[in-house]
Amino acid sequence: MLLESPEQRLFDQRLQQNWQLPAAVALEELPGDVQALGLSEPILALLSRRGFGSAAAIEALLNPADAPDPKHHFPDLGLAVKRLKQACKTNERLAICGDYDADGMTSTALLIGVLQQLGAQPQAAIPSRQADGYGLNVSMVEELAAEGIRLLVTVDNGVSAREALERAQALGLEVIVTDHHTIPEERPPLSALLHPQCTPEDSPYRGLAGVGMAYVLAGALAKANRSAKALAMALDLFCIGTIADMAPLQGVNRRWLMDGLPRLKDSPLPGLQALQQVAGLDDVPIDAGAVGFQLAPRINAVGRLGDPRLVVDLLTTDDPEQALELARECESWNRQRRELCDAIEAEARALAEADGDQRSPFLLLAQSHWHHGVIGIVAARLVEHYGTPVALLAAEGDGRMRASVRAPKGFAVDAALQACGELLERFGGHPAAGGFTVKAERVTALHERLNDLAQVWREREGLQLVMPEALLKLEQINRPLWRELQRLEPFGIGNPTPLFWSCGCTISQQRELRGGHLQLSLRQGEARVRAMAWRWGAVGHLLPKQVDVAYHLRLNRWNGEESLQLEVVGIRPSSGEALVLQRQERSYWVRREGNAVVIRNADGEELRGEAQQGRLEALQIDHPKAEHPYVKALVQDAARAMGLAA
Structure with a gap:
């Protein structure tokens, strides 16, 4: 289902986003034992869309079986x-x-x-x-x-x-x-x-x-x-x-x-205790997020820039003083890694922006002095910013360049490199990331080939896809919901962090922070919430007053206080009271009237669907084909797009 409005078209051209809303879920039709689990409707909708349609499946997720022999x-x-x-x-x-x-x-x-x-x-x-x-x-x-x-x-x-x-x-x-x-x-x-x-x-x-x-x-x-x-x-x-x-x-x-994450805070390893200390996690619970964004980068920084045996010594020593000394060395390498990444990113963005609107569909940038150990990190940042596949190349010697490649979801890096195999010295990877070595004289031909592949992908897939999983009202963002989300952790590959969306939010305040981050204050009715859009500062001036927001829910800790905030993944102009709905190459004009949606087709015919408490109950459609599956699905799509259905 594609949604489009005039201002959204201009907005999407800058942010490279295309929203795809989830299929409707009839929560009232879920088995009784599922409804008896006591989970909120947004969480039930989320689990149902992920294929957890039975109480047994949900219980297996919440309490997985012990490992077999x-x-x-x-x-x-x-x-x-x-x-x-x-x-x-x-x-x-x-x-x-x-x-x-x-x-x-x-x-x-x-x-x-x-x-x-x-x-x-x-x-x-x-x-x-x-x-x-x-x-x-x-x-x-x-x-x-x-x-x-x-x-x-x-x-x-x-x-x-x-x-x-x-x-x-x-x-x-x-x-x-x-x-x-x-x-x-x-x-x-x-x-x-x-x-x-x-x-x-x-x-x-x-x-x-x-x-x-x-x-x-x-x-x-x-x-x-x-x-x-x-x-x-x-x-x-x-x-x-x-x-x-x-x-x-x-x-x-x-x-x-x-079993293991709850123990990490009190790990018997002096090295992990010291690593927590230098990362500023003394008074913070250690969850998957803390590991992924605080501890792991400090370990990886050593492998990228220094001698990996430093980390092995850190994680095997039984001497707390030596552990702290080694952890501080890790912190030093991590600081250097951040500085290198920031410098290379600034240089890479300047090169990319020099092409203006003529930027290639596959962004390939090369500088001989870039560090092999961090170009993959920077490539991922550029993918996030430009929404296009990226390869960064650095000199390897003997007239060769070594590259790290990252790409948005839908563009298969491994397949693209395979298609360019005869131009490469060696290559490897998976759909989201990869690397290769190429002779310098072949870089131009390689870029042309990758551009052709990226252009086909862009024409087929369109803009960067944002796929929210469940609708939330801002007033539903509270500690009980957060506790339910914690039961679904740890999040990662195969069990991704839930992506929620809220519609019709007013941006009451926005502020660009150091590092190019954007802080937003959102309002919906009487509810207020803070949102962070990492590295979105450059597009802050493009944001309309009324927006729909796709986000991950995070617990922010600052100065000893905790608050729930949104981590923005996607923003689009709010449809407000009307939008254009494109479905199977047909356009429909949708408007909202209270808790109902009114849909008009190209011939001027209208139909109406009622929504009650976030669910589409009995569809009262005054149309000869009211019971047709296409018509029912159309009303469900329209109600969901207008924020009337889960």
């Missing part, structure tokens, strides 16, 4: 545990080969901490983002072998490192691979493979990130050694790595996060 899901788990148990028994030296992102660093720290408790002598081996690139490589294998290491365990990498694994085999090293990236068609040589794809298709372990695989292995090893103490810190690190890697919050991920 992993030995029945991972065929090689027994082999891996047997070999590591031997290493613990003989006090063997071994290497944990991780990745330089938060998932890889927490995975490495988790296994090092558990193996140390059980008697082995593990050491971290993490490549440099700048010098080595991703994953296990031949030089790492050769260096470890020269040091006398005979057992490697990879975490969050390794499954595609064929050359390195073949070299390890030639040197007589055993390798246990734990990974969650795509398994190649031809399996490389290794001693054991622990991977979500090796589990049954319906396994609750299917969504594990690298740290989840490390947690499975650590749990099985601790059980085999009858040592629950060894796992005392493992669940804490699982929570950090899983949220940082944006793993799907379903199956065992959801169960373990619900």
Whole structure:
């Protein structure tokens, strides 16, 4: 369903937004046991639209089942545990080969901490983002072998490192691979493979990130050694790595996060306590948001700019003073990361704005001095600002450029790069993000190809899509609703933060804050609420007085006080008392009369639908085709667009 008004057309051209409202939900037709759960109508509508149509399904979401015995899901788990148990028994030296992102660093720290408790002598081996690139490589294998290491365990990498694994085999090293990236068609040589794809298709372990695989292995090893103490810190690190890697919050991920997040505040790890302190979280509950926006960035900053072993040392030390010193180093790297991002973003925006209205449908910008470690962050910011796919390129040496790519929902980065494969040296990614290396002389041809793909996508998909899930009146935004939302947490991939919308709101005040953020005061009837539009300051002057707002609900803490506020995702001019509704290539003119909508087609025919207490009850439509499904759906769409139905 598409909605359009004259002022909205101009507004959308600047904000690159297209709203798609959800299908109507007949709440009164939900099963009695669902209605008996005591959830509010907006939450019931939200759950129903997400496919939770039964009380059993909702209960499973609110209280997921315990994790089943992993030995029945991972065929090689027994082999891996047997070999590591031997290493613990003989006090063997071994290497944990991780990745330089938060998932890889927490995975490495988790296994090092558990193996140390059980008697082995593990050491971290993490490549440099700048010098080595991703994953296990031949030089790492050769260096470890020269040091006398005979057992490697990879975490969050390794499954595609064929050359390195073949070299390890030639040197007589055993390798246990734990990974969650795509398994190649031809399996490389290794001693054991622990991977979500090796589990049954319906396994609750299917969504594990690298740290989840490390947690499975650590749990099985601790059980085999009858040592629950060894796992005392493992669940804490699982929570950090899983949220940082944006793993799907379903199956065992959801169960373990619900068990582990409430414990993070009082974690026995000095490193996590110190990290909370430098992040200013001393008096703040630690939830998924605090991990994702406060703790994880400080960990990731080190992997992007510095030596990842700093984080491993932080998360494995038992000395509070050393932990605080290391946490302060993380904070320093994070400050540098922010400064770099801000500087590159300012430069990238200046380059983009230089093209004015002739900006390419695929925004590709290159500067040799940009830092590889942060261009992905900046690319994501530009996607948010311009609503178009973005690639930022920095020099790699030998006449090559390395890029990070980000894109709005609907544009498949992996497919686009595949279509340009013959122009690229190497590439990879998933629908939302990716990366590639390209020779400098091919950048122009590559940009032309990407522009063609983006133009087709733009013509097909239109503007950036805003898809609210449930209608709220501002007066409904209160603590009881917030407590209901907390029962649905943690939010993330597979269980996204609910996107609500409110219509007919008046902007009573707006203020641009430092950093280009926009603070709004919204009014609807007697209700007042504050809203934050991050990085929207440049469009503040375009906002009309009456708006519809799509938003996430947040709890804001400031100076010891808490208040609910809106985090704006989309804004459009309010339809007020009239709008144009486009449905299946037909236009209808809709106006509101009290609690009714009146719809007129191109031939001047009118029909009317009544709404009562936010629900479309009996549709009293004075039309020969009143019972036709198309007509009923049309009235429902119109009532929902006018804010009369949930």
